Each structure stands twice: as C-alpha cells, then as structure tokens.
Amino acid sequence: MTASVEGVWSPSRAPVHEISLKVLAVIADEATHTLFSRVVTSDELMLASDLAEGIALAETAAPDVAFIDVGLGDGAGLAMVHHLKALAPEATVFALATRAQLEAGAHAVALGGAGLFLLPLGGDEVLNAVGSVRVRFVERALRVQLEQESARSARAAGWIARVAELADARDRNAAAQQVAEVFVEATGAAAAAVYLTVGERSTELTRSALTGPLDRAPAYGSEADILDFARREQLIVVPLALRRLSAGHLLLQKEPGRSSAFPSVRRPDSSVSTSRRAPLLDGLVKLLATQATTALALLGERERSTGGAAMKDPASSAYSFAYYVDVAGREIDKAKRHGRRFTIATIVIEPDATAAPERPDDLSYWRATPPPPANGLNAGQVAEHLLRAVRDTDILARVDENEFHLLMPETAGLEAHACHRRMLSRVAGSEKRAGYLPKGLLVGLATFPHDGQGLAQLLRIARRRAEATKSSILHRVPQDRRSIGEIFSLLVREAPSAEGPSAISAPRALDLSVTDTVLLATSVIRNALRGGAVLILVAHHDGLSLGAQVKALLASPRDDVVVHALDLRSAPGCDDIEALCVLAEHGAYALVGRNQGGFVKGIHAADPLLADFLAERLGRAAGLRVFG
Incomplete structure (x- = not known):
C-alpha cells in the first residue's frame, strides 16, 4: 500500500489490487480446478483434491x-470447515455444495462459513467472493493507517509547540539542544x-548541540x-534557513539498516517499508526547520542587542565557546597582520577511561590484575586545575560537557608545550608526577601558522593530536618506575608494533648500528631546527655516541636552541643507555636504547608525552631540573 498524494488515505484511492491473498480450494472436481486456475490469477492459489491434502496446505x-x-x-x-477455522482464524471460508447437499451447506455456514455457493461454480462468483475479502483487508489496513496518521498528527502538534517556544530559551545553545532533541x-x-x-555574515559554523x-x-x-563531513558520514542535512536568512545546519544520522532517517510509509499488514516517504512527515520537517530558523534568528538578535552571547559557561569558570570563537577570530586576524604566533589546545575528558595501575609488584602481576575503575576526572575540577595552570591572557572555553579549548595568544610551540606540561602537573596533583597523563585526559596542541591558517583547521589538528595521546605508550608505564633502566626495559617490552603509516606517534622498534643511529638523530635535529626554537636532551658518553655527534652538529650556538648533554653513567643501569629527546616548535621526538656491541636496540617515537617524560627522567637521573 502507498499513501495518497496528500498523505491521507481515502477509500476511493485504496489500491485494492496491490494486496495479494492466499486462496485455498479443496474440491475433487477437475472442471472446478480448471475454473479456479483461470479466474484466480493475481493471488496465490492452492488447489487440493482431497481433505488430507487441503489440511496439509x-x-x-x-x-x-x-x-x-x-x-x-x-x-x-x-x-473441515470447522477445523480450518481453528487452523487459520482469520481465514474467510466459503462452502461449496450441490443441490442434494444444501442441508450440509447450511450446517457449514452455521459452523463459521462466510457463505454458500452451489456447484457448478461460475467465474463471477469466485471473483466476487475473493474481492469481498480483499476489500475487508483494505478497510482494515485503512483503519490502521488512519490511526497512525492521527497519532502522528497529535505528536506533530506537540513538536511544533515545542519549537515555537524556542524564542524563550536561555540562549542559542540551549535552543539548539532543544532543536536536536x-x-x-x-x-x-x-x-x-x-x-x-558564528556571526551574521560569517560562513563559519560552530557545533551548538549534539545528541x-x-x-x-x-x-x-x-x-x-x-557539509563535507556530512557527506563522508552519510548524514542527512536539514538547512536551518528561510529565504535569505540562514541560521546554520542540522545533521541527522540514519538508524542502522534504514534507508532514510525519516520513517517511511509501511504497509499495515507487512513489515517491509516502501521506498516512498510519508509526505506529511517531510512537510513537518520543513515546517520545524523553518520555525527553528526564525526562533534562532530572534535569539541571535536578542544576544546582539544585549551585548553578545554569554561570556561565561554557566557550569564552570571557563568562557563560553561562542566567546572563544569570537576571540580566536580576532587573534587570527592580528597574527596574520603582524606575523605573530598563537597556539590552540584541545582538552578532552573520557569518562569511561580506566586509570593505569599505581603499584604493581612486577609486570606479570600488572597484566593479570583486573582493570582499575574508571577515572574520577570531573569536568568542573579539571576546569579549575586548567585555569590555575594557564596564564591570565589565555582563554579557556568549554565546548561541551567533556571538552575544553584553550587559546594561548603570543605563544609558540615550545611555550605551548610548557603550558601543556603545567596543565598535566596540575591535574596529576603533584610536580613529582610531571610527564604522566592521567588516563582519560587527552590534550592536543596546534600552533599558528605551522599547523594551519584557519581556526577550523587548527581545531581539527589539535583534536587529532589529542586522540593520538589515547594510545600513548606512556599509559603502560606504572607510576612507581623510577630509574631510567627500569623504564627502558618496560618501554621496550611494552612497545606494540606500529599499526601502519598513519600511526605517526606510535613507538617503533629501533635496531641500528651506532653510525646509523647517529644519522637518524642528526636528521631529526636538522628538521627540528627548521621550525625555530628547540630544546634537546641527549645522553653523553665517551667515544662515538649520540651526545658527541649532537654537540658537534650544534657547535655554532643559537639563542633559540637549548642543549643538555647529560652524563648518565652514575645512574644505575644507565652506563650503556643512548637517549635523545627533542622538543621543537612543530613536534617532539624521543629515542632510547642500549648500545650493545656497536648496535643500538630500543624504541623511538614522535610522541610528545613520551618525549616530555623521558626528558624529565633523564634530567632527574643526571641531577638536572630540565623544566623549571
């Protein structure tokens, strides 16, 4: 069945011929069999010559x-008339009888038969009987359809009323959340x-609601x-626009297994949906979108007339995301005009993440113990820790319940890395735990202009880098491991094989000669120097070592390059350790291994967390406070 053009059923338009019935004829007469075969062509016909065959069918x-x-x-x-009603209660049964069997035919009607036909049958009699049953099916389907339409109309009235009340919402974000729901x-x-x-004439969009x-x-x-994201994810886009007025876009995700996010018209007697959408629902979506656009425009005008959107997030001490976007836009313009830099940080809280175990006796015990409970990071507490760690000129904004963005004006990559370190120390609760990232807290940085020229691109890169820290090998390091020797053994044992070229920050095994290791290290440092300021920590030994080659490479001093060549021989188990940590404007790199017979075996990774952690531990082993 399909709906009429207006989306409402009418008996005159009911497509009776579209319903296919199952017709059973139990009769021994071959001529009547032939008649049924010729007359019943659009339905499924089942013929039986005796009662046993009829019951089986x-x-x-x-x-x-x-x-x-x-x-x-x-x-x-x-x-059989009585027995068939027990087998198929919904079946309509007609009795067939000769003149001599009229009394038996009357008894059949009394037992539940719908009518009696005298043999021999005529084709019109069969067609009229089947047609009357078909009409009853259509009427039943029509009744169900009308009940569904009535219920849908009642719900639609409620949705329209809710959208009409959006103009009284607290702000545009609250209204957007109601629109999504x-x-x-x-x-x-x-x-x-x-x-x-974001603005009246801006083509930039901010995510104001998500469900x-x-x-x-x-x-x-x-x-x-x-729109490109919606295309990749196969989302349905509903423009929130009215003539020349545009408020944004609504993205809808389809339910799995459904060809459209909108409920399609279904046959009441079938679970298979048709390919046509309900016209009433399509019209409802357009009406709701138009009403929502008007309400959002009114809210936007109200915010502009009262001095703009709310600056502060009501649930924390952070700024609102709308204010953040406004400030970031001005900061980008200023940076482009004056050749300055700034950095954006994305901080994501994962409520379901589990924390790393604190005090395992050994590695096998650590692996055998059940996973610890989920982290106890609270978004409000994290916001307070972050605000204490950042400078007064930095802008911390809350995007949603578990995501913050930090704008650091006049900040290059190394300065942002230092701020990153302070944030982690604050959240960890102790300077002694510097370098550890609490499980469930993801932080990614992106610097203008190295990583992007626009806010959207910078946010994408920062978010991608934050997601990359989720799989950092640092999460596998128990926090009671103190010495470089212990940490090295654990890192080598726990380093997984890289998943592929896209896993840029994943640790990779290192097994090279000392000469090749030196070539690798010098290549990394040369690339780091191209971006500007660099902080380098390297283990220094007598003879051919990374420390000697790095010092030779940087023989000409530079104001923006800081090199610490650390003698680790006094630290237990570190007499053959080769280590290099590079913190640069556009990335970080860590290498650690043991020099065994002229070959360096260990791991290396472009993991900023690992580079930070190793730099701090190398400095501690040499008695040097690397980070002030």
Missing part, C-alpha cells in the same frame, strides 16, 4: 480465503548535531567543512 501456509466442498469424504468436508524524536534519527553561524553517537562531529568549521 492449510498447515503449511494459512489461507486468507478458502473454498471447501462439503460433500468430500462422504460429508467429512463439513468437519525535537528532530531526533520526530524523525527517528539515531543522532543529531546542530551547527549555528546521540556523533562524537566525531567537528566542534567548529566552515560551512564547506561541515
């Missing part, structure tokens, strides 16, 4: 219409994200970026 597939000769089996056909409820979508324009499993939706981006 009825048990296999319950018929919608049945014609039974009551004279079969010396009158046993009369009993209404559309998810109205369309049956699995998830929704609402993107609103459902759309975690990968970008927090900010140009209109082209958002």
Whole structure:
C-alpha cells in the first residue's frame, strides 16, 4: 500500500489490487480446478483434491480465503470447515455444495462459513467472493493507517509547540539542544548535531548541540567543512534557513539498516517499508526547520542587542565557546597582520577511561590484575586545575560537557608545550608526577601558522593530536618506575608494533648500528631546527655516541636552541643507555636504547608525552631540573 498524494488515505484511492491473498480450494472436481486456475490469477492459489491434502496446505501456509466442498469424504468436508477455522482464524471460508447437499451447506455456514455457493461454480462468483475479502483487508489496513496518521498528527502538534517556544530559551545553545532533541524524536534519527553561524555574515559554523553517537562531529568549521563531513558520514542535512536568512545546519544520522532517517510509509499488514516517504512527515520537517530558523534568528538578535552571547559557561569558570570563537577570530586576524604566533589546545575528558595501575609488584602481576575503575576526572575540577595552570591572557572555553579549548595568544610551540606540561602537573596533583597523563585526559596542541591558517583547521589538528595521546605508550608505564633502566626495559617490552603509516606517534622498534643511529638523530635535529626554537636532551658518553655527534652538529650556538648533554653513567643501569629527546616548535621526538656491541636496540617515537617524560627522567637521573 502507498499513501495518497496528500498523505491521507481515502477509500476511493485504496489500491485494492496491490494486496495479494492466499486462496485455498479443496474440491475433487477437475472442471472446478480448471475454473479456479483461470479466474484466480493475481493471488496465490492452492488447489487440493482431497481433505488430507487441503489440511496439509492449510498447515503449511494459512489461507486468507478458502473454498471447501462439503460433500468430500462422504460429508467429512463439513468437519473441515470447522477445523480450518481453528487452523487459520482469520481465514474467510466459503462452502461449496450441490443441490442434494444444501442441508450440509447450511450446517457449514452455521459452523463459521462466510457463505454458500452451489456447484457448478461460475467465474463471477469466485471473483466476487475473493474481492469481498480483499476489500475487508483494505478497510482494515485503512483503519490502521488512519490511526497512525492521527497519532502522528497529535505528536506533530506537540513538536511544533515545542519549537515555537524556542524564542524563550536561555540562549542559542540551549535552543539548539532543544532543536536536536525535537528532530531526533520526530524523525527517528539515531543522532543529531546542530551547527549555528558564528556571526551574521560569517560562513563559519560552530557545533551548538549534539545528541546521540556523533562524537566525531567537528566542534567548529566552515560551512564547506561541515557539509563535507556530512557527506563522508552519510548524514542527512536539514538547512536551518528561510529565504535569505540562514541560521546554520542540522545533521541527522540514519538508524542502522534504514534507508532514510525519516520513517517511511509501511504497509499495515507487512513489515517491509516502501521506498516512498510519508509526505506529511517531510512537510513537518520543513515546517520545524523553518520555525527553528526564525526562533534562532530572534535569539541571535536578542544576544546582539544585549551585548553578545554569554561570556561565561554557566557550569564552570571557563568562557563560553561562542566567546572563544569570537576571540580566536580576532587573534587570527592580528597574527596574520603582524606575523605573530598563537597556539590552540584541545582538552578532552573520557569518562569511561580506566586509570593505569599505581603499584604493581612486577609486570606479570600488572597484566593479570583486573582493570582499575574508571577515572574520577570531573569536568568542573579539571576546569579549575586548567585555569590555575594557564596564564591570565589565555582563554579557556568549554565546548561541551567533556571538552575544553584553550587559546594561548603570543605563544609558540615550545611555550605551548610548557603550558601543556603545567596543565598535566596540575591535574596529576603533584610536580613529582610531571610527564604522566592521567588516563582519560587527552590534550592536543596546534600552533599558528605551522599547523594551519584557519581556526577550523587548527581545531581539527589539535583534536587529532589529542586522540593520538589515547594510545600513548606512556599509559603502560606504572607510576612507581623510577630509574631510567627500569623504564627502558618496560618501554621496550611494552612497545606494540606500529599499526601502519598513519600511526605517526606510535613507538617503533629501533635496531641500528651506532653510525646509523647517529644519522637518524642528526636528521631529526636538522628538521627540528627548521621550525625555530628547540630544546634537546641527549645522553653523553665517551667515544662515538649520540651526545658527541649532537654537540658537534650544534657547535655554532643559537639563542633559540637549548642543549643538555647529560652524563648518565652514575645512574644505575644507565652506563650503556643512548637517549635523545627533542622538543621543537612543530613536534617532539624521543629515542632510547642500549648500545650493545656497536648496535643500538630500543624504541623511538614522535610522541610528545613520551618525549616530555623521558626528558624529565633523564634530567632527574643526571641531577638536572630540565623544566623549571
């Protein structure tokens, strides 16, 4: 069945011919068999010559219409009328009888038969009987359809009323959250994200609301970026626009296994959906989008007339994301005009992440123990820790419940790395735990102009780097491991094989001659020097070592390059350790291994957490405070 053009059923338009019925005819007469075969062509016909075969067919597939000769089996056909009603309660049964069997036919009607036909049958009689049953099916389907339409209309009235109340929302973000919830409820979508324009004429969009499993939706981006994301993820885009007025876009995620996020029209007697959408629902979506656009425009005008959107996030001491985007836009313009730099940090809290074990006796015990409980990081507490760690000129904004963004003006990569270190120390609760990233706290940095020229690009890179820290090998290091020797053994044992070229920060095994290791180290340092300021820590030994070669490479001093050549021979188990940590404007690198017979065996990685951690531990082993 399909809906009419207006989306409402009418008896005159009911497509009776689209319903296929199962017709069972139990009769011994071959001429009547031939008649049924010629007349019943659009339905499924089942013919039986005796009662046993008829019962078997009825048990296999319950018929919608049945014609039974009551004279079969010396009158046993009369009993089959009653038996068939027990097998198929919804079946319509017609009795067939000769003039001599009229009394038996009357008994068949009394036992539940819908009518009596005298043999021999005519084609019109069969067609009229089947047609009357088909009409009853259509009427039943129509009744169900009308009940569904009535319920949908009642719900639609509620959704329209809720959208009409958006103008009274606290701000545009609160209104956007209500829009997402209404559309998810109205369309049956699995998830929704609402993107609103940053300014009146801006093409930049910010994610103002999110509901459902759309975690990968970008927090900010140009209109082209958002639409490209929707295309890649196969999301449905509902423009929040009215003529020349544009408030943003609504993205809807389809339910798995459904061809559309909108419920399609279904046959009441079938679980298979048709390919046509309900016109009423499509019209409802457009109406809701239009109303939402108007309400969001009114809220935007109210915010502009009262001095802009709220500066502070109501749930923490951080700024609102709208204010953050506004400040970041001005900072980008200033940086481009004056050739300055700034850095953006993305801080993500993972509520379900488990913390690393604190005091394992040995590695086998650590692996055998059950996973610790989920982290206890609270978004409000994290915000307070971050605010204490950053400078007064930095802007910390809360994007959603578990995500913060930090804008650091006039800050290059190394300075941002130092701020990153302070943030981790604050959240860890102790300077002695510097270098450890609490499980469940992801931090990524992106610096202008090295990593991008626009805010959307910088945010994407910062988020990608934050996600990369989730798999850092540093999470596998128990926090009671103190000496470099212990840490080296654990790192080598726990280093997984890199998953592929895209796993840039994953640790990789190192097994090279000392000469090749020196070439690798000098190549890394040369690339780091191209970006500007560099902090280098290297283990120094007598003879051919990384320390000697690095010092030779940097024989000409530079104001923006700091080199610490550390003698680790006094530290236990470190007499053959070769180590290099490079912290540069555009990245970080760590290498640690043992020099065994002219070959260096260990690991190396472009992991900023590992580089920070090793630098701090190398300095501690040599009695040097690397980070002030």
